Amino acid sequence: MTDASLPAPGVQNAAPARPRWQVLLVRPETGTLLLLVGAIIVAANLSPFFSDLRFILESSTYYMEFGLVALVLTLVIISGEIDLSPAAMMALSACVFASLFQAGLPIGLAMVAGVATGAALGAFNGFLVVVLQLPSIIATIGTLTLFRGLSQVLAGDRSISGFPAWFMGIDWRTVGIVPYPVIGFTLAALALAVLLGMTVWGRQIYQIGVSEIAARHAGVRVRRIKFGLFVAMGVTSALAGLLTASRLASVRYDMATGGELQMVLMVMLGGTYIFGGRGGVLGTFLAAWLLVIIATGMNVANIVVTSQLVVMGLLLIGSIIATNAIYARTQR
Amino acid sequence: MTALVSARGVSKSFAGVEVLRDVDLDLAAGEVHALLGENGAGKSTFARIVAGVHRPTSGTIALGGAPVDIASPVIAQSLGITLIHQEPISFPDLSVAENLVLGRSAGGPLARVPWAAMTRDARRLMDVLGVRIDVTRPMRGLSIADQQMVEIARALASDARLIIMDEPTASLTPNEVATLFTIARRLRDEGRAIVFISHRLEEVRDLCDRVTIFRDGARVETAAIGALSDAEIIRRMIGRPHQDYMHKTGVAIGGVALKITGLTRRGAFADISFDVRHGEIVGMGGLVGAGRTDVARAIFGVEPADSGTIEIDGKPATIREPSDAIALGLAFVPEDRAVAGIFRSLSVEANITAAVPGKIAPRGFIRRAVEKTLAADAVKRLRIRLASVRQPIGELSGGNQQKAILARWLMTDPSVLILDEPTRGIDIGVKAEFYDMIGDLAAQGRAILLISSELPELLALCDRVLVMSEGRLTADIPRSEATQERIMSAAVPASAGAAA
């Protein structure tokens, strides 16, 4: 992402070919899976109350919104960009939705307006990055601050609620014992995995990530795809915002504060390469569950929340280092 | 003459491709030593090794008789070896004076920067060089020539014992070249060794005492400049006599395929007009930075022109994106393969099929089988050497990567093919294959625009040679009249100072 991270010309020698089995074994997703299994075992031993599927699924709903966004964020990062503003977009579009609803707009329309807001915000990011060609990483830090601020301006710190019963508590509705959000997240993961792995569109996202210039030369409509990705981020964030609103039965400007960290963390933990061109949705899917297990496990074991912050931070850095180590060899 | 630098059995390979093979070479103090050879012959690699940019895969280098390990440019500098890059290194946001001092100023981390003295010395250096550059202005915006002068000034200031100039004149005006040579001679007379890398024989004759000729990564011969005639030198460079370096098969020239009129992009090129006919190979020569690549990129929509028209088969075309160009039957093999060509970490098949998503994924979903067969055919047809089509293309040799890129474009069955330095950095054997392919492609009635810095290549392959200089079209020479001299004279900027 920053030129500073490119090696000096003298060291740009391509890597020697590696045996296939090794390639398969060092897939970062494999690492994520192992971590997940490990985490489950540890958590189960930490507290007798952990091993209860219903409880885990119930708790997982608190992370599904971030997970959903992280899936799309994965595509963005594979394409060589990044978006740090989704949590703020969740809050702002939810605040728009709630304010309009409170102003008397039929909730259906308000929801549409909320999603439209998300699309607009995403388009704004896209405009900054694709048209004005600002580095997405710093530009979206700007929009993160801006969007969060706007939702505060819009909603103050009122807690807007009073939604109709059918809208509230989507995390309570279950198929068997599986809450709707979990199902939605899983389906979304499947859909995106297919999109990314089996369609031209997905192929082109990888191509852009590996070499944007080469992609353009090969006729890939880079600008269009990137812009589309940012809009998709906005829309997904808005949907996640609505899910959160439904789960909490209320909306405040501070919804999902700091969520960007968890989302990026999910993508990085999933083994997607921070410099783009590598990675996949499967990894993010697993990583989301890994976070669910870790957070839930620590909560139910009464481990102080503050050490959770430490764990999150260490995980993020650790996962980038690991992924980097795996990829850097073939990536110049 | 006493050898200042003596290299013994120096070899270097990148990504398994050997670019320098077992080179022995002595550079003496008080001489200007020319390194000659085609692009990719290994002369620049050798220079970079001596300057510590690359480290040799094997072999030793001795400085004043004592073996040294030149592990980095920094060490090289400390040993008194300076490399003046083709593309001068600069810190655009820092002042010229600072760029001169950076890396040489002594003292600890908190040592004070003596602005006054720094500026004074810088001015003096510039006067010595007889160039007028405000040393307090930032490097950003300086012309290549001026940046080169700054580099030379650096070398002077750091009183290097060995100064390597890698194609310093490539983008200099004659006057600047003259200045450069006077300085070079004075440095030689001061007893320094100078290595001069150039394509231009007349310059070499003018300046150099001895010449070493490289071919295919090996040293062919070292001799006093007087000892060899131009023809002999060229023969040693290209390996065979000039005339039988011919390929072009008689092909019927068809109607106009690509017609460019008044193409202009501010800051790059102006008022470019030419056409390419079916079955015709039109060459485009010129110095580095003359704007050839920009024209190609403009035609292909990578960086569209500000004004001017493009017609394809007589129909005016609007090309905003490469995808538009592809739809119109254009294909473009870019100059910088590593950046603009391949997807290094993606499989060969993905690379080959990149331009034809429609073929591998009729309904949006990629058909792996189809993709594989398509790729496999191409690999067979172009004789691409690889382990598997699922192998990352980055693991292939440069020549085979380039073949894959060509294969990518053949998939689109283009009517107009733009090749930008297609054989740069490719072993001679594969080059020959490329020449054959290019000929065949023309024979199939495709129009081909061949951008190349290798004059023999242009002379050998092209029906016509266009020449660009400083963003303008300066010559359109039919095959019959084309000679290296004519092309060169059209390529070298007529008036001085235009660039500075």
Added chain:
Amino acid sequence: MKRRSLLAGLAVAASLMGGAAIAQDAVSIVYIPKNTGNPYFDSLEAGFRDACASLGCEFTTAAPATAEATSQIPFITAQTQRGVDVITISPNSPDALNQVLDRARERGVLVLAVNGDLVGNETHRDAAILPVDFKKTGPGQVELLGSMIGYEGEIAILSATTDAPDQNTWIAAMLDTLANDPKYAKMKLVATVYGDDDPQKSTTEAEALLQTYPDLKGIISPTTVGVAAAAQVIQSAGKADTVKLTGLGTPNQMRPFVKDGTVSAFQLWSPYNEGVLAAHFAVGLKNGTIRNEVGATFEVPDLGTITIGENNVMNTQAELTTFDAENIDAFNF
């Protein structure tokens, strides 16, 4: 004692249908404060601890890192899963917790709001323990400031956030008192500003007050962060004798300012007693010795007779405690 806890054990067993149960013979109580690192809640926890030590109940606490609306939810779920008998919570949001609290109660967990209520959503908790009758807070503060400035001159209010339910109840009461009680007729409220319980913002807001209203005589800041920030500002500006300050603050927070005379008196209640009361009420309820009905009464050592008021709200003390140079060293929270 033994018999009691045995009963408790039965009660627990009975109350926990389905949900994973802890095999234990004591009532287990968890307290979830607004956020960790807040000294106010430290002393509230102390109250719980000491009470449980004497009552023989198990007490744990689990606090989110930030006080944002949703941060408490995962903890409520986790504690429910742990099969605790009682969840006592100082809610970060009056409404965002409704559903998860309901779920806890479905599973037989007793839910008590402590120190702050689910205003407007009282049906989602079993009872609330509040320090004082919040109706009395406003007038109390006005009277205190009035006594400092001779019931005359411009005054201003520095509150927490624009929608902080408790602060708003108090401010409403203050306005009412100022408007209707002739005693305060000469006191003129010129501004009500909000520092969002953030030191930085509170400081700038307080500074702005001093500057925008040169004739300002007094400031009421009914929030611990605000009153501390305001005190710091007045001290820095050296306006201690022209501008009087009072509000709700913790002794530890305000001690230096009372010592150096920046603030002559401020008020609060005892969060410690809230913990004590909550623990006694919870255990009593679980043991069946207390009925959770409006009007019901019960005894708590040191607190005397507690009466359950409307909305199942009970208070630890009738009036606010006023801290000044004399008594402040007697408190440590």
Added chain:
Amino acid sequence: MIGALLARREVGLIVMIALVALVVGLIEPRFLTAETLRIVTLAIPLILVAAMGQMMVILARHVDLSIGAILGFAAIVAGMIFRDMPQLPTIVGVLAAIACGAVLGLANGLVVTTFNLPSIIVTLGTLSLYRGLVFLVSGSRQVDPQFIPRGLISMSQTSPIFGIPWIVLIAFAIALATWAFLGYTRTGRQIYAIGSNPVAAPLRSIRVTPVTLFVFTLSGALAGVAGVMYAARFGYVNPGITGVGFEFIVIAAVVVGGVSINGGVGSVLGVTLGVIFLGMVNVALPILGVSAFWQSAIYGAVILLALVVDRTVRIRGAAALTLSRGTA
């Protein structure tokens, strides 16, 4: 040319500052008083000090998102020393805080340089990590005002020199030192060089890694200084809120001050003006009775605006480049 542009940026800032003062003054005459000056100068020291560090990081083409957490960590450490070892002289706590900041900054630098990772993601991680450490070392307990040495607090209130508070003097002293360091020392210039052309730097015998480490360490140390100033200004340290969101304010100040996020461009004067500008806005908002809610929105807008300006400037620069040299 860049120099000229910078000049433009600094002049522009002065104009903007004057405008804010004027406009606000018209609406609320009391704004144009010495008192305002006092408040503004009190509002900026923390930001100014941290901005000096962040500026150097950004000049070297990096960014440090963790300074808010570092500030909190340093402040809590200082506070705990004041509380738990009252016999020690104040300076010990101060130095300890600065040292902690330096160490955490160094840690950032080490991860970034050793593994060649984008600093923004790394520091996003350490932002969470360090905040967690704040809670752990403090046991989530606030350090109450009674433990903060009077002497320290009075530093945010007055000084022998015209009664300008010490922290203000110190902040500007640090800015001055940074100016001298960046402009007149070898390392200072090397920071610019690295940001200007990271790939070429090693070829000019600039030891990129040590310099980068140094820059991150310095940024951390300065955040530590800001932490001490926080304790001095607000009189207590709470692990939960101290320094939260601080990084965005500082980054806003730095980029609005004309430092290019592409590195290599930026002046101490510009950043100082940027800080003053934001300080003015901060003070103006409540005086105008504008809700504090607007602050974060304004920061965001300011950051984006600065980025766009910087971008357009660069494009012009690039155009000039191609004009004179074609594209080689």
